[in-house]
Every structure is written in structure tokens, then in C-alpha cells.
Amino acid sequence: MKLLGISGTIIGAKTSIVVQKVLEEVKKHHPNVEIELLDLRKYELQFCDGRNPSTYTGDTKKVLDIIQSADFYIIGTPIFQGSLSGPLKNLFDLINPKDIRHKVMGFVATGGTYQHYLVIENQLKPIAGFFRAFVAPGYVYVNNDHFNKDNEIIDQDVLNRISDLAKEVVFMQEALKSSEEKLETVI
Template sequence: MKLLGISGTITGSKTKVVVDKLLAEVKCNHPEIEVELLDLKQYDVQFCDGRDPSTYTGDTKKVIDIVSSADFYIIGTPIFQGSITGALKNLFDLIPPQVFRNKVMGFVATGGTYQHYLVIENQLKPIAGYFRAFVAPGFVYAHNDHFNKANEIVDLDVLERISALSEEVVFMQKSLKAEKKEHQYN
């Protein structure tokens, strides 16, 4: 099983810190699970222009292939102007919807106000619903105050939510995989 963490921004670093921490938690507690980080900052992804995703080349094709090869996801975004980043929205537009169908998604967001956590409920979860993905009930929202000057997470509640979300997505993925296997043999 492969868990892909997505840092859905081309600016800043806090979102990547939280996604990395969550992936490290999964790797520590479930070493049998392969984890990978997709940091959009590291790729030059083209804007989606409506063409068949298989016709993209270069970094855009690499990113589509990385996302398509994962079994489940941790998707992170900073909240800018009360919304997800354009980079993450573009990624969602590039990926064929069937790639996410019946796969588990957990969400992480970072932001500068305490109300921005609502973007997870009002934007990310409906997008997952459109994809027919399974959404972990918990999520992690980290405010700028939850980090120290070295960009390390210092808030104990946030660290507990990271741990809880890591277990939720793994539990859901393993349960779905076992259920699917059971139906194949019946």
C-alpha cells in the first residue's frame, strides 16, 4: 500500500511540515506502508487546459503518474483568501476523477486565522465527494501560532491530531482493502 502526502502549494513551508510529520507518523507506526511526499513546489506543473491527461509531458505527466499510483492520500494546503491554493485546484483538475474513486483521503490545512479550518469542511470534503473518495472524519488544521520560529510544530493538540489522522487513514485503507478482498472471494 502506498500513501501519498501532497503539499499542495508552491509557496511557504508550513503545509509541507505538517504533511511530512503525518507521513513520518505513519512510517513509524506502520512500516509496511510505503509513504511518498509530492511537494508541488518541486515541480513545474502546467495549467490544466482540458486535454486528455495522458497527453501531458514533463513534470505535469510525472505528477499525474505519482498521484495515480497511490492507494490513499494525505492532502495538504495552506489557506489563502479563504480558499485552497490554485496549485492544488489545478492538480485536482489534471487528475482523472476515477483515480481518486474509492480511495481514502485525509486533509491537512494551515493558515493565519483560526476560522480557516472551515475550508476543509466547505471546500476539500465536497471535492472528495465529487471524486467519490472516502474521507477520514478527522483532519488537521495548524495555525501559524502552532509553529516555533524554526517552523517546527510545537502545539500538543496539533501533534495529537496528526497522530489521530495518521491512524484513521491507515485504518480506513486497511479496512477497505480487506473488505474488497473478502468480496473478491465470495
């Protein structure tokens, strides 16, 4: 099983740190799970222009291939102006819905106010619904106050939620995989 963490921003480090922390928790408890971090800061994605996703080239094609190859996801975004980041929205627009249909997603977000956690409920979960993805019931919102000056997460409650999210996505993915295998033996 391959878990892909996506840090959906081209600036800052906090979102990537939180996504990486979830990946580390998964690896600690499930060493058989392959993990990979897709940090959008390292890629130059083209803007979505409505064409078939298979026609993109360069970094855009590389990123879409990485996403398609994963079995499940941890998706992170900073919250800007009460919404997900533009680069993450563009990435969602680039993805062929068939490539992530019926895959498990877990969400993390970072932001400067405590109210921005609602973006996960009101924007990210509906996007997952459009893709017909399975969404982990828990998620992690990390406020700037939860980091120290070295960008380390210092809030124990946040660390506990990160651990819980890691367990949830693996549990859901294993259950889904088991159900699919049972279905294949029946057919």
C-alpha cells in the same frame, strides 16, 4: 500499501512540514506502509486546459503518474483568501477522477487565522465527494501560532490530531483493502 502525501502549494514550508509529520506518524506505527511526499514546489505543472489527462507531458505527467500509483492520500494546502491554494485546485482539475475514485483521503491545512479550518469542510471535502473518495473523519488545521520560529510544530493538541489522522487513514485503507479482498473471493 502506498500513502502519498501531497503538499499543495508552490511557496512556503509549513504545509509540507505538516504533511510530512503525518507521513512520519504513519511510518512510525505502520512500517510496512510505503510513504512518499509529493511537494508541488518541486514540479512545474501545466495549467489544466480541459484535455484528456493522459496527454500531459513532463512534470505534469510525472505528478499524475505518482498520484495514480498511490493507494491513499494525505492532502495539504495553505489557506489563501479563505480558499485552497491555486496549485492544489489546478492539480485537482488535472486528475482523472477514475484514478482516485474509492481511495482514502485525509486533509491538513495551514493558515493565519483560526477560522480558516472551515475550508476543509466547505471546499476540500466536497472535492473529495466529487471524486467519490473516502474521507477520514478527522483532519488537521494548523495555525501559524502552532509553529515556533524554526517552523517546528509546538502545539501538543495539533500533534495529537496529526497522530489521530495518521491512525484514521491507515485504519480506513486497511478496512477498505480487506473488504475488497473479501469481495474478490466471493465473485
